[in-house]
Amino acid sequence: xxxxxxxxxxxxxxxxxxxxxxxxxxxxxxxxxxxxxxxxxxxxxxxxxxxxxxxxxxxxxxxxxxxxxxxxxxxxxxxxxxxxxxxxxxxxxxxxxxxxxxxxxxxxxxxxxxxxxxxxxxxxxxxxxxxxxxxxxxxxxxxxxxxxxxxxxxxxxxxxxxxxxxxxxxxxxxxxxxxxxxxxxxxxxxxxxxxxxxxxxxxxxxxxxxxxxxxxxxxxxxxxxxxxxxxxxxxxxxxxxxxxxxxxxxxxxxxxxxxxxxxxxxxxxxxxxxxxxxxxxxxxxxxxxxxxxxxxxxxxxxxxxxxxxxxxxxxxxxxxxxxxxxxxxxxxxxxxxxxxxxxxxxxxxxxxxxxxxxxxxxxxxxxxxxxxxxxxxxxxxxxxxxxxxxxxxxxxxxxxxxxxxxxxxxxxxxxxxxxxxxxxxxxxxxxxxxxxxxxxxxxxxxxxxxxxxxxxxxxxxxxxxxxxxxxxxxxxxxxxxxxxxxxxxxxxxxxxxxxxxxx
Amino acid sequence: xxxxxxxxxxxxxxxxxxxxxxxxxxxxxxxxxxxxxxxxxxxxxxxxxxxxxxxxxxxxxxxxxxxxxxxxxxxxxxxxxxxxxxxxxxxxxxxxxxxxxxxxxxxxxxxxxxxxxxxxxxxxxxxxxxxxxxxxxxxxxxxxxxxxxxxxxxxxxxxxxxxxxxxxxxxxxxxxxxxxxxxxxxxxxxxxxxxxxxxxxxxxxxxxxxxxxxxxxxxxxxxxxxxxxxxxxxxxxxxxxxxxxxxxxxx
Numbered sequence: 001x002x003x004x005x006x007x008x009x010x011x012x013x014x015x016x017x018x019x020x021x022x023x024x025x026x027x028x029x030x031x032x033x034x035x036x037x038x039x040x041x042x043x044x045x046x047x048x049x050x051x052x053x054x055x056x057x058x059x060x061x062x063x064x065x066x067x068x069x070x071x072x073x074x075x076x077x078x079x080x081x082x083x084x085x086x087x088x089x090x091x092x093x094x095x096x097x098x099x100x101x102x103x104x105x106x107x108x109x110x111x112x113x114x115x116x117x118x119x120x121x122x123x124x125x126x127x128x129x130x131x132x133x134x135x136x137x138x139x140x141x142x143x144x145x146x147x148x149x150x151x152x153x154x155x156x157x158x159x160x161x162x163x164x165x166x167x168x169x170x171x172x173x174x175x176x177x178x179x180x181x182x183x184x185x186x187x188x189x190x191x192x193x194x195x196x197x198x199x200x201x202x203x204x205x206x207x208x209x210x211x212x213x214x215x216x217x218x219x220x221x222x223x224x225x226x227x228x229x230x231x232x233x234x235x236x237x238x239x240x241x242x243x244x245x246x247x248x249x250x251x252x253x254x255x256x257x258x259x260x261x262x263x264x265x266x267x268x269x270x271x272x273x274x275x276x277x278x279x280x281x282x283x284x285x286x287x288x289x290x291x292x293x294x295x296x297x298x299x300x301x302x303x304x305x306x307x308x309x310x311x312x313x314x315x316x317x318x319x320x321x322x323x324x325x326x327x328x329x330x331x332x333x334x335x336x337x338x339x340x341x342x343x344x345x346x347x348x349x350x351x352x353x354x355x356x357x358x359x360x361x362x363x364x365x366x367x368x369x370x371x372x373x374x375x376x377x378x379x380x381x382x383x384x385x386x387x388x389x390x391x392x393x394x395x396x397x398x399x400x401x402x403x404x405x406x407x408x409x410x411x412x413x414x415x416x417x418x419x420x421x422x423x424x425x426x427x428x429x430x431x432x433x434x435x436x437x438x439x440x441x442x443x444x445x446x447x448x449x450x451x452x453x454x455x456x457x458x459x460x461x462x463x464x465x466x467x468x469x470x471x472x473x474x475x476x477x478x479x480x481x482x483x484x485x486x487x488x489x490x491x492x493x494x495x496x497x498x499x500x501x502x503x
Numbered sequence: 504x505x506x507x508x509x510x511x512x513x514x515x516x517x518x519x520x521x522x523x524x525x526x527x528x529x530x531x532x533x534x535x536x537x538x539x540x541x542x543x544x545x546x547x548x549x550x551x552x553x554x555x556x557x558x559x560x561x562x563x564x565x566x567x568x569x570x571x572x573x574x575x576x577x578x579x580x581x582x583x584x585x586x587x588x589x590x591x592x593x594x595x596x597x598x599x600x601x602x603x604x605x606x607x608x609x610x611x612x613x614x615x616x617x618x619x620x621x622x623x624x625x626x627x628x629x630x631x632x633x634x635x636x637x638x639x640x641x642x643x644x645x646x647x648x649x650x651x652x653x654x655x656x657x658x659x660x661x662x663x664x665x666x667x668x669x670x671x672x673x674x675x676x677x678x679x680x681x682x683x684x685x686x687x688x689x690x691x692x693x694x695x696x697x698x699x700x701x702x703x704x705x706x707x708x709x710x711x712x713x714x715x716x717x718x719x720x721x722x723x724x725x726x727x728x729x730x731x732x733x734x735x736x737x738x739x740x741x742x743x744x745x746x747x748x749x750x751x752x753x754x
Contacts, residue, residue: 404553405599405658409613409665410589419616423603 035107035230036237045080045087048106048229050094052181052461056206056261057112058089060462062290065298071202071261072110075129078253082244092451095161095180096360098123100451101229103363105371108241109229112200114163116224124234125227126241129254131267133220134164135204137197139189140215145196147218154195157185163224164198183207183464190214202263223267292471295462299472302458303479309375309454310441316380317440318433321387328388329395330417339388346385351446354382359450375447383440390432394425434491438484455479504529504564504669504700505550511558512724514545519724522559527702529668532695534711534732535704537721538747543704544596546721547671550702551591552584563587564668589617592662596674598654600646606633606657607642610664618665625664632660636690652683656690669700676707708751712736720744 039045049058051068058070068089080087090106098119101109114132115125138145145154152173158164160178168176177194179185185197190213197208201220208214228245230238248254258264328339346354355378362368369377398421406416448457459476463469510523519542527533535543548554550561552568561568566586600609610629614620633639636656638649646654655675662670672691676684688710695701695714705711711718711732718735720728720743728735728744739745 399597399599401595401597401599402601405593405595405601406613408551408553408588408593408595409661410585410617411613412585415616419612420601424601427603 034236035234036240039083039085039107039237043085045076045083045085046090046105046107047076047087048090048092048097048101048109049111050097051089051091052093052457052464054094054111054182054461054464056202056263059464060298062466063294065295065462066301071257071263072112074257074260075248075254076110078248078257079241079244082247083240090451091453091457093180093449094159096451098229099360099363101231103368104231105451108237110226112202112226113229114224115227116163119229122232124230124232124238126230126238127245128225128227129245130202130226130258130263132200132202132224132226133267134167134198134222135201135208135220136217137186137189137199137204137208137214138195138217139192140213142195142215142217145217148198148221151196155193157188157194157197158199159185159203162200163222164200167222168198181460181464183467186211186214187467201265202261205262290466292468292475295472295475298462299455299458299475299479302453302455303483305453306441306444306455306480307483309372309379309444309447309452310437312376313379313383313444314437314440316376317383317387317436320380320384321391324384324388325391325395326417329392330413343385343388346382347389351378351382351443352449354378355446355450371447371451374450375444375452378447378450379440379444382443383436386436387433390429390436391425393432394427394429395421397428398424431491431495434487434494438487438491441484441487442480504531505702506562507550507559508561509559510546510549510556510561512545512549512554512556514542514554514724519545520549520556521724523726525719525726525729527669527700529700530698532701532714532716533703533719534715534717535702535719535721536706536708536711536747536751537727541721542724543719543721544673547593547673547702547704551588551593551671553593564590566590589665590667591669591671592665592667593671594655594658594662594673594675596677598646598651598658598678600654600658600661602646605643605645606638606649609646609657610661613661614664629660629664632663633657635693636660650683651679652686655679655683655687659687659690659694663694669702670694672701672703672705674704674706676705706751708736708748720747722747 049072051058051060054070056070057072058068061067061069073087073089076087076089090100092100092105094111097106097109097111097113100106101123109123112130112132113119115128119125136145136148136151144150148167148171151168151171153175155175155177156168157177157179158168159182160180165176165178168174177185177188182199182203185194185199186207188194189197190211196217197204204216209216228241230241245254255264255268258268324339324343327335328343329336331339355374358378359369359371359374402420402424403416406420407413411419444454445456448454448460453461455476459472463472466472505525505527507523507525510520511518512520523546535546537543545554549556550563564587566583568580568583568587600606601612604612607626607629610632611622611625614625614628615622630639630642633642636659638653638656641649641653646657649657659670659675675691676687679687684707688707691701691703692714701714703711703714713732715732717729718732719726720735720739720741722743728739728741730740735744736748739748
């Protein structure tokens with residue numbers, strides 16, 4: 001076996017990976033000046049929305065989970081058709097949709113976004129396309145709560161950043177529990193963790209109405225408008241969308257969508273005049289019954305993205321870690337101080353916070369990157385700190401005499417490190433690096449917070465719309481295990497080999 | 504060939520060398536003896552720059568090493584040290600073969616990497632060196648598969664592959680099993696007979712007596728006596744030498 005051969009190959013693969021990730025940097029999209037022109041040129045309308053727990057707005061079709069359905073999907077189809085382009089969904093967490101739109105991740109954002117004065121300071125809104133009300137939901141056996149006036153001292157769940165939240169907060173004396181998804185409050189209400197849930201009527205109609213344990217309490221309260229959010233400066237796009245909405249209302253196509261999804265009510269009369277037919281509505285009951293194999297293609301796609309993110313991030317971590325170690329051990333001041341600081345800061349702060357700062361924080365100071373680049377960088381830079389520590393341990397485990405022997409043969413320090421020290425240090429560090437790869441692999445689920453739809457995010461989207469947390473959870477766990485177990489076998493074999501040879 | 508003038512060195516906080524002077528001629532064989540910790544190893548390591556010193560100068564083959572007392576020597580110091588190392592081979596007590604390379608790779612590594620020598624020629628020369636030390640058949644083995652005596656012989660061959668003008672041996676047999684000492688000493692003896700300038704720190708008194716042109720006795724960082732082996736071993740001039748010799752020869 002040629003032992004220096006694998007080093008060479010390793011370095012070759014490494015440099016390739018560095019090159020690839022550098023490339024990703026350069027191709028990160030820049031924000032065009034005019035969104036309407038961009039849409040027409042690219043042929044796509046990129047609309048920001050959150051498919052996680054998004055029924056009946058937007059959610060995966062239980063019959064074919066790779067397809068998204070919902071009344072807003074239908075609306076997006078109609079708008080795109082009128083624009084002469086194809087719709088494309090841009091996934092983001094619901095409470096990040098407006099910030100994501102502002103930074104250019106999507107052309108418009110449409111996902112039950114209420115028109116509020118606060119949001120109007122940040123973005124433009126189209127004319128309203130739906131009049132929502134807030135519906136209070138309680139358990140079937142609840143007697144004490146007849147309406148919103150009976151909520152004093154009660155535990156009431158709602159969604160973060162909604163108008164319902166503002167209503168509850170302003171009432172005073174209500175114990176408001178804030179949720180990130182719209183499924184979980186109803187689940188918690190049904191098992192008694194909450195006394196009531198106040199949410200937009202479309203949500204209640206989809207999740208609470210079919211649930212035999214729950215019932216509506218009192219008439220809907222409040223009234224507001226959903227509007228399509230558009231970036232400031234895109235006045236011509238807003239004008240175009242308003243024209244389209246007007247056309248859809250006048251021709252009855254919008255009403256047809258609402259009737260299909262059982263969302264039509266008298267309030268909407270204020271927006272509409274004419275009507276149409278109804279078919280193709282998918283109920284929660286149907287989602288719950290879909291055979292489990294229908295979810296596999298979607299889950300496997302998520303798994304593929306997880307693998308891709310893990311490999312690129314690990315390549316970045318391995319190479320950046322090496323640079324950090326060399327800086328720390330052989331760089332002298334100030335390089336070694338910088339490397340030490342980097343390692344301590346990255347090891348001493350949560351990866352989640354690092355990801356938030358990278359993706360949502362940096363745009364505040366003018367540095368914006370796409371979710372994939374942010375995922376690579378976030379994971380790679382974090383794990384680089386751990387790899388650096390592993391290499392350092394490996395290097396210090398190489399006997400001092402090795403460096404002295406290399407120097408005494410006339411090698412420079414650099415040659416000695418490259419030819420004598422590092423090959424031995426790598427071999428010592430290798431099992432640890434493999435173990436870290438397994439850990440990174442699982443930590444890659446954290447990038448779902450920065451709008452990456454990888455395996456874990458795919459799971460939460462599917463589970464939230466079907467409520468099948470248990471069986472889908474087991475399948476996803478199994479998928480993770482199937483991917484990480486070969487890696488642990490590899491790690492064990494490397495360790496054994498290391499033990500057999502003395503060094 | 505090697506001149507040491509007024510060498511001062513602080514070692515782990517104490518003043519070890521307090522002004523050492525020594526001249527070594529080309530082709531001379533000098534053996535350094537003395538109790539453990541007396542400074543004979545450190546002295547050898549100063550000559551090829553593995554240890555820095557605080558005052559004085561060492562001239563090897565016309566290349567001057569001045570007191571290199573900074574934590575980070577500057578570029579010119581480092582260049583000079585490296586030039587010295589190209590002319591002076593070193594063999595360590597712990598062999599220090601590169602464990603991730605075969606015997607042959609250990610030997611050709613420095614000529615290829617440092618001198619940029621031709622690969623085929625270098626391999627040919629390495630094989631003839633291995634033939635000389637009689638372990639040609641182990642050329643493709645890894646160091647861990649070799650006995651201590653074999654490893655030390657390979658270490659000598661590795662140093663010789665750089666075609667040095669002088670060799671430093673730092674207690675070359677101290678970590679060997681007794682039955683392997685002879686094979687290593689005989690390789691060194693061959694080298695001495697070919698006229699190599701050789702500096703050896705050792706506890707092998709019989710060997711010292713046999714090969715040395717001159718014996719240098721170290722004690723607590725001082726050279727307490729120097730002279731031809733016959734004189735040192737039979738009529739030591741100082742009491743400290745006499746005490747040291749009687750202690751080691753009794754064993």
